[in-house]
């Protein structure tokens with residue numbers, strides 16, 4: 001079972017293998033915020049500190065959006081991420 005350590009909350013949460021990050025956040029109290037839930041608003045931007053290889057690959061639409069937002073290399077849209085192994089993330093400012 002993948003473990004997600006959210007540095008912003010100093011909290012580790014166990015997830016189902018391949019579970020969507022947004023589903024985990026709906027079940028637990030985290031400081032990751034969601035808006036559109038569809039990769040179009042940027043509310044859910046997170047920084048991947050460890051385990052980027054354990055997150056589902058980026059679709060072109062997410063890459064295009066992050067480019068528009070001038071996101072950092074390690075930033076992803078939380079609503080677009082499925083988790084397959086341990087990761088460490090932080091809420092983007």
Ligand code: FES
Pocket residue numbers: 033034035036037038039040041042043044045077078079080
């Ligand atoms: S919730 Fe809008 S981009 Fe993720």
